[in-house]
Amino acid sequence: xxxxxxxxxxxxxxxxxxxxxxxxxxxxxxxxxxxxxxxxxxxxxxxxxxxxxxxxxxxxxxxxxxxxxxxxxxxxxxxxxxxxxxxxxxxxxxxxxxxxxxxxxxxxxxxxxxxxxxxxxxxxxxxxxxxxxxxxxxxxxxxxxxxxxxxxxxxxxxxxx
Amino acid sequence: xxxxxxxxxxxxxxxxxxxxxxxxxxxxxxxxxxxxxxxxxxxxxxxxxxxxxxxxxxxxxxxxxxxxxxxxxxxxxxxxxxxxxxxxxxxxxxxxxxxxxxxxxxx
Numbered sequence: 001x002x003x004x005x006x007x008x009x010x011x012x013x014x015x016x017x018x019x020x021x022x023x024x025x026x027x028x029x030x031x032x033x034x035x036x037x038x039x040x041x042x043x044x045x046x047x048x049x050x051x052x053x054x055x056x057x058x059x060x061x062x063x064x065x066x067x068x069x070x071x072x073x074x075x076x077x078x079x080x081x082x083x084x085x086x087x088x089x090x091x092x093x094x095x096x097x098x099x100x101x102x103x104x105x106x107x108x109x110x111x112x113x114x115x116x117x118x119x120x121x122x123x124x125x126x127x128x129x130x131x132x133x134x135x136x137x138x139x140x141x142x143x144x145x146x147x148x149x150x151x152x153x154x155x156x157x158x159x160x161x
Numbered sequence: 162x163x164x165x166x167x168x169x170x171x172x173x174x175x176x177x178x179x180x181x182x183x184x185x186x187x188x189x190x191x192x193x194x195x196x197x198x199x200x201x202x203x204x205x206x207x208x209x210x211x212x213x214x215x216x217x218x219x220x221x222x223x224x225x226x227x228x229x230x231x232x233x234x235x236x237x238x239x240x241x242x243x244x245x246x247x248x249x250x251x252x253x254x255x256x257x258x259x260x261x262x263x264x265x266x267x268x
Binding site: 075076077080087100103104105107108109110111112113114115116117118119120121122123124125126127 | 179180192194215218219220221222223224225226227228229230231233234235236237238239240
């Protein structure tokens with residue numbers, strides 16, 4: 001609100017002006033929240049992982065997530081998830097889930113393996129919008145879930161950050 | 162999806178051998194986050210599923226989300242016990258599928 005409009009409304013009390021300003025600020029703030037794309041957070045990524053794996057208690061080890069420490073191009077970042085498993089009828093990996101905690105959406109990919117897979121290792125390439133943690137979990141046939149996470153730095157502009 | 166997918170795996174293997182299979186399909190994997198020049202959102206259009214079967218039996222399935230890069234690359238392993246055919250199926254958001262198959266012989 002410019003000074004000239006205030007002069008035209010001399011009758012308006014200072015508190016009214018402040019109220020109006022306050023309302024405007026709130027409106028602007030809500031507008032920003034609504035229009036901004038929903039981003040993944042560490043919480044939403046953790047929630048997704050626990051929904052997909054059906055548990056929130058994880059074991060470490062057995063699973064490795066191979067990714068570069070620094071990705072020069074966030075558009076294609078190679079990743080390999082390897083799970084240490086004999087892939088026999090009584091000990092195999094049922095599924096592998098990958099999530100990222102600062103992309104627009106936490107979901108990345110899910111893999112459903114069978115005994116015919118022979119080896120629990122999958123590779124693909126993913127997008128990273130910024131430096132963030134990538135989480136991978138492996139769901140075993142006995143229901144246990146192994147988890148690994150890795151921080152990948154994304155350098156835009158190629159200065160090596 | 163005008164261009165054909167690429168699949169790489171050995172033609173012949175030993176019985177029971179675990180082989181790596183590499184697949185790649187050309188696809189822009191539109192995330193649904195980008196905007197066009199008029200400021201409207203470009204709708205999401207991705208390959209959301211890749212399936213591999215061997216002689217009709219499932220080997221592996223992958224569910225992809227927009228965070229998978231353009232021209233999705235997917236490599237995995239398979240244990241080959243008999244001669245047969247691997248069949249690969251890619252499904253996009255419109256339900257359209259692309260399939261390709263490759264024969265493998267056991268020595």
